[in-house]
Amino acid sequence: MHIPENYLSPQTCAVLGAAMVPVWYLAVRKVKEEVPRERLPLLGVGAAFSFLAMMLNVPLPGGTTGHAVGGVLLALLFGPFGACLSVSTALFVQALFFGDGGILAFGANCFNMAFVLPFSGWAAARAVRRVLPAHPLVAAGIGGYVGINLAALLAAIEFGVQPLLFHDAAGQALYCPYPLSISIPAMMAGHLTLFGLAEVVFTTGVLAYLRQAAPELVAGAHARASRAVYGLLALLIAATPLGLLATGTAWGEWGADEIAETADFGAPLGYTPAGLAEGWSLPALLPDYTAPGVPEALGYVLCALFGTALLVIFFKVLASFKKPHTDYGTPSTGC
Amino acid sequence: MELPAWACAEEDYHPTRDREAFLSRSFLRIMEALAALRLSGGRARTWPPEGVLALLALWLLLTALAAGLPFLAAELTALFVALMLLDGRCLRRVLGASLAASLASLLLVAPAVALGTGRALLLPVKTFLSLGAVLLAGETVPWHALTGALASLRVPQTAIFLLDTTLRGIFVLGQEAGALLTALKLRSVGHNRRKRRASASIAGTLFLRAHVLSAQTYEAMVCRGFTGEYPRRRAADDGRALPRCLMLLAALLELFLFLWLEGARARWGV
Numbered sequence: 001m002h003i004p005e006n007y008l009s010p011q012t013c014a015v016l017g018a019a020m021v022p023v024w025y026l027a028v029r030k031v032k033e034e035v036p037r038e039r040l041p042l043l044g045v046g047a048a049f050s051f052l053a054m055m056l057n058v059p060l061p062g063g064t065t066g067h068a069v070g071g072v073l074l075a076l077l078f079g080p081f082g083a084c085l086s087v088s089t090a091l092f093v094q095a096l097f098f099g100d101g102g103i104l105a106f107g108a109n110c111f112n113m114a115f116v117l118p119f120s121g122w123a124a125a126r127a128v129r130r131v132l133p134a135h136p137l138v139a140a141g142i143g144g145y146v147g148i149n150l151a152a153l154l155a156a157i158e159f160g161v162q163p164l165l166f167h168d169a170a171g172q173a174l175y176c177p178y179p180l181s182i183s184i185p186a187m188m189a190g191h192l193t194l195f196g197l198a199e200v201v202f203t204t205g206v207l208a209y210l211r212q213a214a215p216e217l218v219a220g221a222h223a224r225a226s227r228a229v230y231g232l233l234a235l236l237i238a239a240t241p242l243g244l245l246a247t248g249t250a251w252g253e254w255g256a257d258e259i260a261e262t263a264d265f266g267a268p269l270g271y272t273p274a275g276l277a278e279g280w281s282l283p284a285l286l287p288d289y290t291a292p293g294v295p296e297a298l299g300y301v302l303c304a305l306f307g308t309a310l311l312v313i314f315f316k317v318l319a320s321f322k323k324p325h326t327d328y329g330t331p332s333t334g335c
Numbered sequence: 336m337e338l339p340a341w342a343c344a345e346e347d348y349h350p351t352r353d354r355e356a357f358l359s360r361s362f363l364r365i366m367e368a369l370a371a372l373r374l375s376g377g378r379a380r381t382w383p384p385e386g387v388l389a390l391l392a393l394w395l396l397l398t399a400l401a402a403g404l405p406f407l408a409a410e411l412t413a414l415f416v417a418l419m420l421l422d423g424r425c426l427r428r429v430l431g432a433s434l435a436a437s438l439a440s441l442l443l444v445a446p447a448v449a450l451g452t453g454r455a456l457l458l459p460v461k462t463f464l465s466l467g468a469v470l471l472a473g474e475t476v477p478w479h480a481l482t483g484a485l486a487s488l489r490v491p492q493t494a495i496f497l498l499d500t501t502l503r504g505i506f507v508l509g510q511e512a513g514a515l516l517t518a519l520k521l522r523s524v525g526h527n528r529r530k531r532r533a534s535a536s537i538a539g540t541l542f543l544r545a546h547v548l549s550a551q552t553y554e555a556m557v558c559r560g561f562t563g564e565y566p567r568r569r570a571a572d573d574g575r576a577l578p579r580c581l582m583l584l585a586a587l588l589e590l591f592l593f594l595w596l597e598g599a600r601a602r603w604g605v
Contacts, residue, residue, distance in 0.1 A: 041423070286408070293405040293596060302412050309415035313426060320423025 001066070001148075001155050001187075002054075002094070003109055004253050005102030006279030007176045008158060009166045016158070017107025023084060023115050030081035037322045039078075042217065044315025045229055046074040047086035048308040049206065051093065052236040054100070055289065055304055058198045059246035064186075066195035066250055067243070068202040069113050069151070072121030072144040076207065077218065083118035084110075089314060093307050099284030108158055112151040121147025137204045144203035145196045149188070152195070156180070156187035159252055166275070174275040176252065177259070186251050206232070233308060240304040241297040351526040359520075361534070365512050368505070384476045384484035386582035391472045392488070393586055397593045398464045406596040407460050413589070414467050421474060429470040437463035478502055486565040495565050500552065507548050512541055 008016075035043065053070035060066060074083035088110045094100040101109045125143025132138055160180030163173035178186070211218050213228035249258070260272045286306070291299040394410070401407050418426060437459040447455035472481070482502065485495045515537045523533075 291405055291408050293403065294409070302409060305416055306408075306412040309412070309419045312419045313415060313430075316419075316421075316423045317426050317430065318423075320427055 001069070001109075001113060001152055001191075001250070002091075002101035002253060003105040003112075003155060003158065004255075005104055005281045006276045007102070007162070007252060008105050008108055009162060009175050009275065010104060012158060012162070012165075013102075013104045013108055016111045020088075020107045020110050020115065024088065024110075027081040027084040027088075030079070031085055032322070035078065035082055037319050037324055040319035040322060041312065041316045043078055043082055043086045044089075044312040045233065046078055046083070047090045047311040047315065048233055049236070050074060050087050051090040051307045051311060052233070052240060052304060053202050054090070054094065055240045055243050055300070055307075056198075056236075057243040057246035057250070058194055060190045060194050064190060064249070064251045065246040066190045066198070068144075068195070068199040069117055069148060070199075070202055070206070071113060071118035071151075072125065072140065072147045072199070073203045073206055075118035075122035075147075076125060076140055076143070076203075077210075080119045080122045083122070084114045087114035087118065089311060090307075093310055096282075097285050097307065097310075098289050098303060099282075099287040100289070103282050104280065108155075112155045112158075116154055117147040117151035120150045137208055140207050141200040141204045144199040148196055148199040149191050152187045152191035153184070155252070156183040159183040159187070168274065172271055173273045175273055177269055177273050178252075183252070190251065237301060237304045237308060241300050244296060244300055361512075361516055365509050365516070368509060382475055382578050382582065384480040385487040386579055387472050387476050388481060388484050388488055390582055390586050390589075391468055393589060394468050395465055397589060398461050398468075401461070401593065401597060402454075402457075403597060404457070404460075406593055407457065407464065409592050409596060410464050410589075411460070414464060414471070417471055418467070421471070425474045429467060429474060432470055433463045433467040436466045483565065492564055496563065499565075500549065503552055504545065504549060507552065508541055508545055511544055511548070512537065515540060 031040075031043070050070040050073075053068040055067070057065040057067050069087065071083055071087050074086050077083075078086065091101055091109050091114060092106065095103050095106050095109070121143040123143075124146035125139045128139035128142045129136060157180065159176045159178060160183035162176040163179050166174040168174060176183070207218070209232060210229070213232075214226045217226070217229065249255075257272075259276060260269055286299075286303050289300050289303040290296060291302055294302065398407070398410060401410075418429060421429065440462040441456075441459040444455040444458050476484075479502075482495060482499045485498070486492075519533055519537065
């Protein structure tokens with residue numbers, strides 16, 4: 001679901017980036033007001049969960065791959081605004097260091113995965129929770145499924161409108177060449193089935209584990225990340241090479257050199273869109289989660305460790321800038 | 336009794352405001368350094384200081400020897416994972432100093448990079464890794480434990496003595512400097528046009544006192560039984576077998592990664 005560089009026109013990227021600015025502003029304000037200083041580093045741990053979920057690729061028959069995002073899980077743990085900040089940071093690290101998702105398309109990716117996904121999933125989970133108050137995991141699972149599918153639908157629409165709006169005199173698309181009639185079924189086929197299921201499994205699995213191992217975290221208490229949470233992170237990091245079993249490229253994430261030969265939903269395209277061939281791109285430090293001279297699986301684990309540590313460090317440093325809040329109205333529990 | 340005329344005159348002195356940022360900042364800096372040294376003594380000693388020092392020495396050596404990005408990238412990951420366990424304030428101190436130093440070295444190598452020597456870019460990375468690891472060790476283990484552990488690594492006694500007395504000197508002289516700056520601040524009324532002279536006087540006074548204090552410190556150490564030798568700590572079974580094993584494992588893993596990744600770089604020219 002990560003929209004790569006040059007698949008969307010700069011105009012589309014600018015509009016979606018501008019749409020995200022007030023969301024980020026509100027999210028920062030809400031987190032500043034509502035998330036206590038002690039709990040802020042947990043947003044980093046949450047971002048790391050989302051980062052690792054996005055590294056675990058799931059293969060789909062036909063050669064394409066996808067992944068869970070974990071945005072709804074974060075929304076249920078820290079609120080939708082906290083989830084928005086966490087997923088945005090994870091997406092930024094992915095784009096900057098690993099070339100997963102474009103820098104120009106950062107706003108668009110955040111719009112889909114850091115805004116629409118956690119907010120819609122959180123709202124759906126809350127609605128289900130009202131009907132089934134005794135089954136929070138079912139509500140979380142449904143929320144995750146709704147969230148990831150809405151985000152995928154939006155990504156498909158963003159892809160699909162490109163050839164309608166941006167093409168040259170010969171009618172060839174400048175950016176993403178697939179119209180809505182192809183992009184929507186192609187994206188939704190995977191997300192309504194396997195990738196949606198992956199999101200449900202990830203959301204409910206991690207939530208069920210945390211409810212048992214770190215109930216104070218789920219309850220929203222002023223908790224620090226316990227050993228159980230770091231243990232789960234370590235387990236996910238160790239499991240990331242499983243994502244390499246899925247060998248194909250996710251739909252809409254082909255490189256400029258492979259899009260001409262790609263034959264999804266019909267004959268090969270036969271040309272490389274001009275915007276893709278000559279577009280701007282920033283070389284990533286560890287492109288596609290690979291380190292030079294390191295075997296693929298080890299490189300994947302190293303990248304997972306690097307990204308996880310970076311996200312946790314970022315939120316810990318951020319928390320250190322926040323002044324401690326003392327509530328003088330609360331009666332003391334004694335020494 | 337009649338008061339003299341000057342005593343009867345109405346006091347109407349309004350001292351001009353002076354920017355005393357230099358005084359306040361110097362004072363704050365010294366107090367921060369002292370607080371850091373003082374607080375380091377109260378840290379929990381989870382990791383054996385000898386192990387930390389040995390691992391640090393290996394880390395610095397391998398970082399200096401590395402000639403390719405793969406091993407340095409692996410080290411960077413390991414450093415970040417270790418930093419992840421620190422709290423936010425320590426992180427700020429370590430990352431701030433390391434990033435500033437690597438930025439300075441980036442400026443130094445910028446001409447070489449502009450001339451096409453891309454390998455020179457490894458220098459800022461190495462600076463970050465080396466300084467980051469040293470500061471991390473400083474944040475993890477108390478200073479006095481680190482100097483005490485030097486004897487176990489067979490560092491010459493004179494070197495340990497010099498380092499130990501330097502650290503003590505920093506502490507004692509820091510307190511002196513703090514007292515002098517406080518006195519200067521209290522006595523500075525109105526606009527001080529000779530700020531440089533004031534700070535130079537403090538530095539000069541400190542230098543003179545340092546001489547006296549160093550002799551007094553040494554005498555005090557001798558009075559407490561110091562014979563000029565730092566005894567080697569015995570590796571007693573103090574319930575820290577697991578941290579020792581973990582550190583040994585980390586050192587072996589680091590050595591293995593160095594040989595493997597640097598070997599791969601030499602073979603394939605990565």
